[in-house]
Amino acid sequence: MTAYDDLMAFQRDTEALSQVAGRLGWDQETMMAEGSAPQRAEEHAAMASVLHARRIDPRVGDWLDKATATDPVSAANLRHIQRNYDRTMKVPADLAAEIAKTTSLAHRIWAQSRSDDDVASYLPVLEKVVGLRQQEANALAAGGDRYDALLNNYEPGATGAEIAAMFAALRPGLVDLRAAILDQPKPQTLTGIFDEAAQLALSTKLALAFGYDLNKGRIDKAVHPFSSGSGIDVRITTRTNPSDPFNCFYSTIHEVGHAAYEQNISADYLLTPLGGGVSMGVHESQSRIYENQIGRSRAFTGWLYGQMRDAFGDFGIADEDAFYACVNRVSDGFIRTEADEVQYNLHVLMRFDMERALIAGDLKVTDLEAAWNDRFAADFGYAVDKPSNGVLQDVHWSEGLMGYFPTYSLGNVYAGCLNVAMRNDVPDLDSDLERGDTSQATTWLRENVQTHGGLYEPREVITKAARVEPSEAPLMSYLTTKFSDIYQL
Amino acid sequence: MTAYDDLMAFQRDTEALSQVAGRLGWDQETMMAEGSAPQRAEEHAAMASVLHARRIDPRVGDWLDKATATDPVSAANLRHIQRNYDRTMKVPADLAAEIAKTTSLAHRIWAQSRSDDDVASYLPVLEKVVGLRQQEANALAAGGDRYDALLNNYEPGATGAEIAAMFAALRPGLVDLRAAILDQPKPQTLTGIFDEAAQLALSTKLALAFGYDLNKGRIDKAVHPFSSGSGIDVRITTRTNPSDPFNCFYSTIHEVGHAAYEQNISADYLLTPLGGGVSMGVHESQSRIYENQIGRSRAFTGWLYGQMRDAFGDFGIADEDAFYACVNRVSDGFIRTEADEVQYNLHVLMRFDMERALIAGDLKVTDLEAAWNDRFAADFGYAVDKPSNGVLQDVHWSEGLMGYFPTYSLGNVYAGCLNVAMRNDVPDLDSDLERGDTSQATTWLRENVQTHGGLYEPREVITKAARVEPSEAPLMSYLTTKFSDIYQL
Numbered sequence: 001m002t003a004y005d006d007l008m009a010f011q012r013d014t015e016a017l018s019q020v021a022g023r024l025g026w027d028q029e030t031m032m033a034e035g036s037a038p039q040r041a042e043e044h045a046a047m048a049s050v051l052h053a054r055r056i057d058p059r060v061g062d063w064l065d066k067a068t069a070t071d072p073v074s075a076a077n078l079r080h081i082q083r084n085y086d087r088t089m090k091v092p093a094d095l096a097a098e099i100a101k102t103t104s105l106a107h108r109i110w111a112q113s114r115s116d117d118d119v120a121s122y123l124p125v126l127e128k129v130v131g132l133r134q135q136e137a138n139a140l141a142a143g144g145d146r147y148d149a150l151l152n153n154y155e156p157g158a159t160g161a162e163i164a165a166m167f168a169a170l171r172p173g174l175v176d177l178r179a180a181i182l183d184q185p186k187p188q189t190l191t192g193i194f195d196e197a198a199q200l201a202l203s204t205k206l207a208l209a210f211g212y213d214l215n216k217g218r219i220d221k222a223v224h225p226f227s228s229g230s231g232i233d234v235r236i237t238t239r240t241n242p243s244d245p246f247n248c249f250y251s252t253i254h255e256v257g258h259a260a261y262e263q264n265i266s267a268d269y270l271l272t273p274l275g276g277g278v279s280m281g282v283h284e285s286q287s288r289i290y291e292n293q294i295g296r297s298r299a300f301t302g303w304l305y306g307q308m309r310d311a312f313g314d315f316g317i318a319d320e321d322a323f324y325a326c327v328n329r330v331s332d333g334f335i336r337t338e339a340d341e342v343q344y345n346l347h348v349l350m351r352f353d354m355e356r357a358l359i360a361g362d363l364k365v366t367d368l369e370a371a372w373n374d375r376f377a378a379d380f381g382y383a384v385d386k387p388s389n390g391v392l393q394d395v396h397w398s399e400g401l402m403g404y405f406p407t408y409s410l411g412n413v414y415a416g417c418l419n420v421a422m423r424n425d426v427p428d429l430d431s432d433l434e435r436g437d438t439s440q441a442t443t444w445l446r447e448n449v450q451t452h453g454g455l456y457e458p459r460e461v462i463t464k465a466a467r468v469e470p471s472e473a474p475l476m477s478y479l480t481t482k483f484s485d486i487y488q489l
Numbered sequence: 490m491t492a493y494d495d496l497m498a499f500q501r502d503t504e505a506l507s508q509v510a511g512r513l514g515w516d517q518e519t520m521m522a523e524g525s526a527p528q529r530a531e532e533h534a535a536m537a538s539v540l541h542a543r544r545i546d547p548r549v550g551d552w553l554d555k556a557t558a559t560d561p562v563s564a565a566n567l568r569h570i571q572r573n574y575d576r577t578m579k580v581p582a583d584l585a586a587e588i589a590k591t592t593s594l595a596h597r598i599w600a601q602s603r604s605d606d607d608v609a610s611y612l613p614v615l616e617k618v619v620g621l622r623q624q625e626a627n628a629l630a631a632g633g634d635r636y637d638a639l640l641n642n643y644e645p646g647a648t649g650a651e652i653a654a655m656f657a658a659l660r661p662g663l664v665d666l667r668a669a670i671l672d673q674p675k676p677q678t679l680t681g682i683f684d685e686a687a688q689l690a691l692s693t694k695l696a697l698a699f700g701y702d703l704n705k706g707r708i709d710k711a712v713h714p715f716s717s718g719s720g721i722d723v724r725i726t727t728r729t730n731p732s733d734p735f736n737c738f739y740s741t742i743h744e745v746g747h748a749a750y751e752q753n754i755s756a757d758y759l760l761t762p763l764g765g766g767v768s769m770g771v772h773e774s775q776s777r778i779y780e781n782q783i784g785r786s787r788a789f790t791g792w793l794y795g796q797m798r799d800a801f802g803d804f805g806i807a808d809e810d811a812f813y814a815c816v817n818r819v820s821d822g823f824i825r826t827e828a829d830e831v832q833y834n835l836h837v838l839m840r841f842d843m844e845r846a847l848i849a850g851d852l853k854v855t856d857l858e859a860a861w862n863d864r865f866a867a868d869f870g871y872a873v874d875k876p877s878n879g880v881l882q883d884v885h886w887s888e889g890l891m892g893y894f895p896t897y898s899l900g901n902v903y904a905g906c907l908n909v910a911m912r913n914d915v916p917d918l919d920s921d922l923e924r925g926d927t928s929q930a931t932t933w934l935r936e937n938v939q940t941h942g943g944l945y946e947p948r949e950v951i952t953k954a955a956r957v958e959p960s961e962a963p964l965m966s967y968l969t970t971k972f973s974d975i976y977q978l
Contacts, residue, residue: 016535019528020509027512031520035704036722039508042760046505050539215524233525271531 003066014054015271021047026228030220055088080273103400110398119387127365147359150403154280167349170472184487187325194245198311203252211442212256225251227258230276234262257290264446265453279458284411293419299433334389348409350375355402416475417466492555503543504760510536515717519709544577569762592889599887608876616854636848639892643769656838659961673976676814683734687800692741700931701745714740716747719765723751746779753935754942768947773900782908788922823878837898839864905964906955
C-alpha cells in the first residue's frame with residue numbers, strides 16, 4: 001500500500017459516511033415523522049462530528065505529504081483532497097463551532113422574522129453571521145479576496161471579479177428584455193384543477209424521459225424539491241400544486257438535471273473525490289439546461305402539450321403555440337424562486353452584488369433593506385411591498401451561505417454556453433424533442449460534462465464541452481431570441 | 490465533567506450513530522432502489538467500522554475504571570456499557586472479521602441451497618460458521634458454558650440449562666394439545682380476495698388501536714415485516730397477501746408490540762444504554778402479548794370481525810365465534826413462521842435443542858438434517874417432505890445467530906406470565922377489547938415493562954411485572970384453556 005492507496009481507502013470510507021449523512025437529510029424531508037426531530041438532530045450532530053474528525057485527521061496531512069500522482073485521475077483526487085484539507089485546517093475549530101451555532105439560531109430567527117414581516121428582529125443575528133463569515137473568509141483567504149474565499153466553497157477557482165464582470169454585462173440586456181416583454185400582451189395562464197395522481201404520473205414519465213434511472217434512485221414528494229446523494233443512489237423530490245402542474249413538472253425536470261449529473265459520473269469514480277458534481281455552478285448548468293433550454297423549448301413543450309391533453313383532457317389551452325407561450329409566461333413578481341427565465345437572473349445579480357458588498361464591508365447590514373429595495377425598484381420598475389417579498393424572502397444568508405447565490409446564474413451562463421455547442425453537435429435535436437425523446441441531448445451532456453465528475457476544474461469542464469471560454473453572451477442571445485419570438489418583439 | 494459524564498457523552502454519540510446505522514437497514518428494506526445495493530454495502534461497512542472503533546476505544550475502558558454509580562440508573566448504565574465492552578474486547582479482531590466474512594458468504598450459499606433444496610451444498614459453510622461461533626464462544630465464556638456465552642448476545646443473564654428445563658416441561662403438553670386439536674373438525678378458512686388498500690387502511694387502524702405513535706414513526710410495506718429504531722423514531726413495516734388479510738393484520742400488531750416497547754421507554758433514557766429493549770426475549774414478550782393474548786383473544790377478534798365486515802362486506806364467515814376459530818385455526822404445516830400459537834413453540838424447541846448440541850459439539854453438522862427430520866416426525870407426527878420445508882427453512886444459522894431461536898419461545902413464556910398479572914390487575918379488560926380499546930392493556934404493559942427499558946435485567950423486569958418468577962406453566966395453561974374452548978376438547 002502506497003501513501004496514495006492509504007489515503008484513498010480512508011477517503012472512500014469518508015465519502016461513504018458522507019453519503020449516509022446526506023441520506024439522513026433526505027429522510028428528514030421525505031419520510032421522518034415530525035416528532036422524531038429532536039433525536040434526528042442528535043444523529044446529525046454525531047455524524048457531523050465523525051466526518052469532521054476524519055477531515056482533520058492528521059494522517060490525511062501525512063498521506064498528502066507522501067502521496068504522488070501517477071495519472072490525471074490520481075492528480076485530480078489529490079487536488080480535491082488537498083484543497084478540502086487545507087480549507088478545513090485553516091478555519092479554527094472554535095470559529096467553525098461558533099458559525100454552526102449562530103447560523104442554526106439565525107435560521108430560526110429568520111423564519112420568525114419573515115413570518116412576522118419584521119426586518120429589525122433579524123438584523124442583529126444577521127450582522128453576527130456576516131461578521132463570523134468575514135472572520136472565516138480572513139482565515140481562508142490569507143490576504144487574498146475575502147468574498148472569493150467564500151465563493152470557492154461552492155465554486156472552486158471562481159472569482160467575484162470575474163463573475164461581477166459577466167453579471168454586469170448581462171444586467172442591461174436583461175432589464176431591457178424584461179421591460180419590452182412586459183409591454184406586450186400577456187399569454188394565457190392555466191386555469192382549473194389538475195388531479196394530483198395524474199400530475200405525479202406525468203412527472204415520473206418526464207423524469208424517465210430525461211434519463212433519470214429509477215433503479216439507482218427514487219422520486220418522493222417534499223415541500224422544497226431537491227436532489228440528494230451521489231453515485232448509484234441519487235434521489236429526487238418534487239411537489240404538487242393543484243392549480244399549477246408546471247410547478248411539479250419543471251421541479252422534476254430541474255431535479256432530474258441535478259440527479260442525472262450525479263448518476264452519470266463515471267462508475268470508476270464511485271465514492272472518490274471525483275464521484276460528485278464538481279461545483280454548484282456546473283450542477284446548476286445541468287439542472288437549468290434540462291429545465292429550460294430543453295424542457296421549455298418549443299419542440300419539447302409541443303410533446304408535453306400532448307401529454308397533458310392525454311392526462312387532463314382539454315385544459316383550456318388551444319394549441320402548441322399557446323401552450324409554449326403559457327409555459328414561458330413572464331409576469332411581475334417579487335419572489336426569485338417563482339421567477340421565469342428572464343427575470344430569475346436579475347434576482348440573482350442583485351443578491352450577488354449585495355452579499356459581495358456585505359462581506360467586503362462596503363455595505364452595512366443595517367443598510368441592507370434599503371439597498372435591496374432601491375435595486376429592486378431600479379431593475380424591476382416597482383417597489384417591494386413588504387420584507388417577506390423583499391430582503392427576507394431567501395433562506396441563504398440566515399444559513400451563512402454567502403457565496404452561493406452567484407452559482408445559480410453562473411449555472412445559467414454555463415447552460416447557455418453548453419446549449420450552443422450541443423445544438424451545433426446535434427442539429428436535428430428538435431425533431432427528437434417533438435417526440436419527447438431527449439436522449440441525444442442527455443447523451444451529449446453525459447459524455448461532455450457529467451461523466452467527468454470532479455476530474456476537471458469547474459470552468460475547465462465547461463470550456464472543454466463548450467469549446468469556448470464561458471461568457472454571458474450565449475445566454476443573453478438565447479433569451480433574446482426565444483422571448484422575442486414568443487412576445488413578437 | 491466526571492468520568493461517568495465523559496463516558497455517557499461518548500456513549501450518547503455512539504447510540505445516535507447506531508440509530509443511523511439501523512436506519513440504513515430500514516431504508517434498504519423499504520425505500521432503496523435495488524441498483525443502489527453495492528454502494529449501500531460500502532455505507533454499511535463504513536458505519537460498522539466507525540461503531541466498532543468506538544466500542545473498542547481505550548477511553549471507554551479508562552472511563553469505566555474511574556466511573557462510579559450514584560443511583561440505580563447510573564448503575565444500570567455502567568452495567569450495560571461494561572458488559573458490552575468486556576464482550577467486545579474478549580473477541581479477537583481477526584476472529585470477528587472472519588465471522589463477518591463467513592456469515593455473509595454462508596447467507597448467500599444458504600439462499601441458493603434452499604432454492605435448490607440441496608442440503609449438501611450448504612453443510613461445508615455451515616460447519617465453518619459453527620466452528621467460528623464455537624471459537625467466539627470459547628473466547629467469551631472463558632471456561633464457562635459455550636452456548637450460554639452466545640445466548641447472552643440476545644438474552645443477557647439467561648442460561649441454556651434454565652431454558653432447557655422450561656422447554657422440556659412445555660414440550661409434552663404442546664405435543665398432546667396439538668394432537669388433540671388436529672383430531673377435531675377444522676374451523677373455516679378465509680376465501681376470496683381482500684383489497685390491498687382496505688387491508689392497509691385497517692392495518693393502520695389496528696396499529697393506532699394498539700397505541701402505536703405515528704408522530705414518532707411510520708408504517709411501510711416490506712417483504713419481511715420488522716420494527717426498526719429506538720427512542721422517538723421507531724418505524725414498522727407490514728406486508729399484504731390478497732387472500733390472507735390476517736397476515737397483514739397480525740404482522741402489524743406483532744411489530745407494533747416491538748415498536749411500542751421502544752416508543753414507551755422512559756424519555757429520560759433516550760440515546761443511553763437504557764433506551765432500548767433490554768433483550769430479545771422481553772421484546773418478543775411484548776410483540777407476542779399484543780399479537781396473541783390481546784390481538785387473538787375472543788373479545789378483540791369480536792371487534793375485528795366488525796371492522797372486517799365494514800371494510801370488506803360479507804367475507805363468508807357467519808359470526809364472531811366462527812371468526813375467532815378462523816383466526817386461531819391450527820393446521821398441519823412445516824414452516825415455523827407460518828405456525829399458530831400452539832405449534833410455533835414446538836418449532837422453536839427443536840431448533841434450540843439442536844443448536845445447543847451443535848455448539849456443545851454433541852451434534853455434527855453432517856448429522857443435522859437427520860436430527861431435524863427425526864425430531865420433526867416425533868413432535869409433529871409426519872415426515873419432512875423436502876429440505877426447504879425442513880432444515881433449510883430458517884435464515885438464522887446461516888447468519889451465525891446461534892442462541893437467538895430460544896428467545897422466541899422465551900418471549901411466549903414471558904407473555905404467558907405477564908398476561909396472568911395483567912388480567913388480574915385489569916379484570917374488565919375484555920369489555921374494552923370488545924370495543925377495540927386496548928388502552929388498559931397497553932398502559933399496563935407500558936407502566937410495568939416497557940417504560941423501564943434497560944433499567945432492570947431481562948428476567949428481573951418480567952419477575953417484577955408478573956410478581957412471580959417466570960415459568961412455562963402460565964403459557965401452557967393459557968394455550969390449553971383457549972384451544973380447548975375453540976376446539977371443544
